[in-house]
Amino acid sequence: MSSVKVLLGVLAGAAAGSTLGILFAPExxxxxxxxxxxxxxxxxxxxxxxxxxxxxxxxxxxxYVKKRSRKFS
Numbered sequence: 200m201s202s203v204k205v206l207l208g209v210l211a212g213a214a215a216g217s218t219l220g221i222l223f224a225p226e227x228x229x230x231x232x233x234x235x236x237x238x239x240x241x242x243x244x245x246x247x248x249x250x251x252x253x254x255x256x257x258x259x260x261x262x263y264v265k266k267r268s269r270k271f272s
Contacts, residue, residue: 221231 221235224231
């Protein structure tokens with residue numbers, strides 16, 4: 200068995216264990232679902248912000264390269 204398959208198996212087991220741990224925690228399920236949903240929204244907002252920053256940087260770099268290339272034309 201390759202080490203990649205072992206690592207993927209360990210990660211999948213850890214993810215399944217954490218999910219089951221959260222779902223079977225003594226807190227009400229509805230509260231847990233709301234917390235998970237809010238955390239997912241926070242992560243998505245953060246990811247969207249980083250992606251927007253990346254696009255802005257890439258656009259600025261592309262504009263700079265275009266301006267520089269016009270000098271040589």
